Amino acid sequence: xxxxxxxxxxxxxxxxxxxxxxxxxxxxxxxxxxxxxxxxxxxxxxxxxxxxxxxxxxxxxxxxxxxxxxxxxxxxxxxxxxxxxxxxxxxxxxxxxxxxxxxxxxxxxxxxxxxxxxxxxxxxxxxxxxxxxxxxxxxxxxxxxxxxxxxxxxxxxxxxxxxxxxxxxxxxxxxxxxxxxxxxxxxxxxxxxxxxxxxxxxxxxxxxxxxxxxxxxxxxxxxxxxxxxxxxxxxxxxxxxxxxxxxxxxxxxxxxxxxxxxxxxxxxxxxxxxxxxxxxxxxxxxxxxxxxxxxxxxxxxxxxxxxxxxxxxxxxxxxxxxxxxxxxxxxxxxxxxxxxxxxxxxxxxxxxxx
Amino acid sequence: xxxxxxxxxxxxxxxxxxxxxxxxxxxxxxxxxxxxxxxxxxxxxxxxxxxxxxxxxxxxxxxxxxxxxxxxxxxxxxxxxxxxxxxxxxxxxxxxxxxxxxxxxxxxxxxxxxxxxxxxxxxxxxxxxxxxxxxxxxxxxxxxxxxxxxxxxxxxxxxxxxxxxxxxxxxxxxxxxxxxxxxxxxxxxxxxxxxxxxxxxxxxxxxxxxxxxxxxxxxxxxxxxxxxxxxxxxxxxxxxxxxxxxxxxxxxxxxxxxxxxxxxxxxxxxxxxxxxxxxxxxxxxxxxxxxxxxxxxxxxxxxxxxxxxxxxxxxxxxxxxxxxxxxxxxxxxxxxxxxxxxxxxxxxxxxxxx
DNA sequence: GATGTCTAGTAAAACGATTTATTGCGCGAA
DNA sequence: TTCGCGCAATAAATCGTTTTACTAGACATC
Numbered sequence: 001x002x003x004x005x006x007x008x009x010x011x012x013x014x015x016x017x018x019x020x021x022x023x024x025x026x027x028x029x030x031x032x033x034x035x036x037x038x039x040x041x042x043x044x045x046x047x048x049x050x051x052x053x054x055x056x057x058x059x060x061x062x063x064x065x066x067x068x069x070x071x072x073x074x075x076x077x078x079x080x081x082x083x084x085x086x087x088x089x090x091x092x093x094x095x096x097x098x099x100x101x102x103x104x105x106x107x108x109x110x111x112x113x114x115x116x117x118x119x120x121x122x123x124x125x126x127x128x129x130x131x132x133x134x135x136x137x138x139x140x141x142x143x144x145x146x147x148x149x150x151x152x153x154x155x156x157x158x159x160x161x162x163x164x165x166x167x168x169x170x171x172x173x174x175x176x177x178x179x180x181x182x183x184x185x186x187x188x189x190x191x192x193x194x195x196x197x198x199x200x201x202x203x204x205x206x207x208x209x210x211x212x213x214x215x216x217x218x219x220x221x222x223x224x225x226x227x228x229x230x231x232x233x234x235x236x237x238x239x240x241x242x243x244x245x246x247x248x249x250x251x252x253x254x255x256x257x258x259x260x261x262x263x264x265x266x267x268x269x270x271x272x273x274x275x276x277x278x279x280x281x282x283x284x285x286x287x288x289x290x291x292x293x294x295x296x297x298x299x300x301x302x303x304x305x306x307x308x309x310x311x312x313x314x315x316x317x318x319x320x321x322x323x324x325x326x327x328x329x330x331x332x333x334x335x336x337x338x339x340x341x342x343x344x345x346x347x348x349x350x351x352x353x354x
Numbered sequence: 355x356x357x358x359x360x361x362x363x364x365x366x367x368x369x370x371x372x373x374x375x376x377x378x379x380x381x382x383x384x385x386x387x388x389x390x391x392x393x394x395x396x397x398x399x400x401x402x403x404x405x406x407x408x409x410x411x412x413x414x415x416x417x418x419x420x421x422x423x424x425x426x427x428x429x430x431x432x433x434x435x436x437x438x439x440x441x442x443x444x445x446x447x448x449x450x451x452x453x454x455x456x457x458x459x460x461x462x463x464x465x466x467x468x469x470x471x472x473x474x475x476x477x478x479x480x481x482x483x484x485x486x487x488x489x490x491x492x493x494x495x496x497x498x499x500x501x502x503x504x505x506x507x508x509x510x511x512x513x514x515x516x517x518x519x520x521x522x523x524x525x526x527x528x529x530x531x532x533x534x535x536x537x538x539x540x541x542x543x544x545x546x547x548x549x550x551x552x553x554x555x556x557x558x559x560x561x562x563x564x565x566x567x568x569x570x571x572x573x574x575x576x577x578x579x580x581x582x583x584x585x586x587x588x589x590x591x592x593x594x595x596x597x598x599x600x601x602x603x604x605x606x607x608x609x610x611x612x613x614x615x616x617x618x619x620x621x622x623x624x625x626x627x628x629x630x631x632x633x634x635x636x637x638x639x640x641x642x643x644x645x646x647x648x649x650x651x652x653x654x655x656x657x658x659x660x661x662x663x664x665x666x667x668x669x670x671x672x673x674x675x676x677x678x679x680x681x682x683x684x685x686x687x688x689x690x691x692x693x694x695x696x697x698x699x700x701x702x703x704x705x706x707x708x
Numbered sequence: 709g710a711t712g713t714c715t716a717g718t719a720a721a722a723c724g725a726t727t728t729a730t731t732g733c734g735c736g737a738a
Numbered sequence: 739t740t741c742g743c744g745c746a747a748t749a750a751a752t753c754g755t756t757t758t759a760c761t762a763g764a765c766a767t768c
Contacts, residue, residue: 030748065486069427070724073753089452098443101469110466132419236649265649295590295619297651384718400715424754427723
């Protein structure tokens with residue numbers, strides 16, 4: 001925002017932003033009048049239609065746009081939300097963000113996005129900085145929030161109960177049930193579970209849901225078949241390594257249920273390299289249904305989370321909470337439903353060959 | 355940003371934001387003094403160390419944070435950039451954005467991200483709206499810009515020459531050369547090319563580079579083997595369809611070079627479904643090297659673009675241009691180099707079996 | 709005693725809007 | 739003639755900073 005523009009407006013586009021005052025001067029009106037008209041304020045009722053038209057015509061002609069900073073300062077509203085994600089370039093967060101943007105932009109809101117990469121200092125600092133930037137609300141995606149904030153918050157897959165926070169969660173009980181029933185129905189009895197990283201908000205809840213589902217099906221969860229992702233890069237590397245180790249230990253199993261599709265894809269690679277066929281020898285179930293899941297080879301059987309929709313719900317919920325700040329009856333939890341997507345990475349279990 | 359906080363600060367975190375004036379009152383100093391001290395302004399030289407300490411101590415104690423809106427309004431700086439992308443949840447843009455964020459946040463800048471989904475009205479409108487939000491500069495990723503903007507602009511894979519715009523481009527000549535030499539060296543002579551969508555900025559440049567490379571290698575580009583992606587969703591669907599059609603026409607070829615990895619993955623699926631083996635019958639080369647490329651089955655041979663690095667370069671370039679607004683000697687074009695990543699989706703050509 | 713130089717700050721004007729209270733003015737009614 | 743009222747607008751305060759120009763006192767110098 002240079003103070004002085006070096007060149008004159010070349011031609012049609014008047015690039016020198018024009019203030020309300022200049023516009024008022026040009027119209028021989030006061031800034032107050034122009035402002036009232038532009039904002040269609042009820043106080044403008046007494047201003048004759050003719051003048052109103054004159055004002056609007058001039059505004060169009062000079063392409064007047066109110067200075068955002070000044071307006072926000074005065075109204076104490078920024079039409080800006082904060083979005084905190086662990087990592088932008090990752091399927092999960094990107095899809096949720098996409099859903100958020102979709103809706104926000106329609107409503108004239110913008111979002112400031114930050115990613116914390118699980119660094120505790122950033123996790124602590126970012127919400128504060130965003131508040132300093134006058135955000136009116138915050139969406140935290142797969143991000144553990146520590147404290148209450150002075151603005152409405154929606155946490156996508158946050159599982160802590162914090163005052164002022166609406167938790168948007170998947171029905172993990174149902175998700176686990178769907179996957180487990182699918183594997184069970186195919187005759188799988190020795191199933192590997194790849195748990196999520198410790199820092200991932202869903203890890204704990206999902207794991208507990210899986211164990212419940214197993215119990216319900218009379219399926220024993222063998223401790224030696226339970227492994228956990230380690231490391232904070234969002235890469236199939238992690239699922240690959242953990243599966244390699246499992247194979248190196250000589251464990252026997254017929255199916256594998258991964259924490260997410262990314263990990264499942266890595267696991268498949270490890271299985272193949274060990275000479276095992278998927279799904280011939282081992283059935284694999286992923287989680288999330290990221291865009292590439294359908295185009296894996298074999299196409300991935302997975303539990304779909306409606307990620308984009310979750311972003312949209314988060315945005316609408318937050319905006320309506322912002323619109324009614326006094327209302328304390330906002331939802332504390334919103335649950336969305338998963339969907340089992342059966343593709344080609346699972347099939348009938350054969351007897352344990354290894 | 356509710357005007358009145360309903361509840362008192364519960365305990366330790368003083369959530370009621372405190373103004374410079376209140377702080378000054380508390381200290382029995384003028385706002386001016388406090389401001390000078392807080393900003394470590396050279397004009398604060400005459401203020402004794404002791405007073406300075408007193409001010410800073412109080413600021414810490416009350417957790418004072420200058421109001422962003424007021425400060426920006428006064429200084430005419432927003433420490434905010436605009437980022438325009440076609441689509442957030444897409445490998446290419448997400449990686450570039452990730453690189454941008456990485457660097458920006460370190461520098462105290464934030465970014466407002468919008469996605470236009472190739473809608474012409476949004477393409478026209480968004481830069482204006484962002485300007486209204488007082489952005490100091492703009493990064494356009496794979497987005498055709500129409501007009502000159504009153505702020506510095508960096509276009510990632512923009513190929514138009516517009517005053518005030520720094521174009522950050524891949525060395526497409528080299529990229530095409532690498533891929534073509536690779537295929538040529540493996541003995542491939544009949545190669546399918548999947549061109550990018552018309553709206554994608556790289557499409558034209560890359561295609562021209564490919565033809566040049568072919569000529570250089572004495573390789574004929576058969577028109578019947580050239581197809582183009584249609585549709586604006588970032589899905590492997592597109593590559594799948596176009597390849598299916600090609601196969602339905604009964605074309606014969608031994609290799610396929612796709613516009614991007616996403617399309618290559620779709621193409622592979624279509625080839626397999628037609629009973630062809632990759633790379634046994636058909637070698638496939640992708641482009642970009644998205645995160646999942648290495649974990650495809652077969653692992654994808656592809657031309658890597660340093661996407662994350664491109665984001666970083668875009669951000670540093672833009673910030674340095676913002677820091678020196680008068681300097682007209684900024685780079686008009688920055689070129690980054692591709693890298694050939696040979697994996698398992700290409701191999702020696704066999705004689706044409708079909 | 710007049711002048712100059714430091715020191716330690718302050719007053720006040722921006723920045724560009726929004727909004728409340730107020731002001732002439734013309735006109736009909738008492 | 740005076741009062742009240744609707745009309746058409748405006749003046750001025752405000753949002754919370756930043757920044758330039760200024761001041762009041764203390765001390766030193768000529």
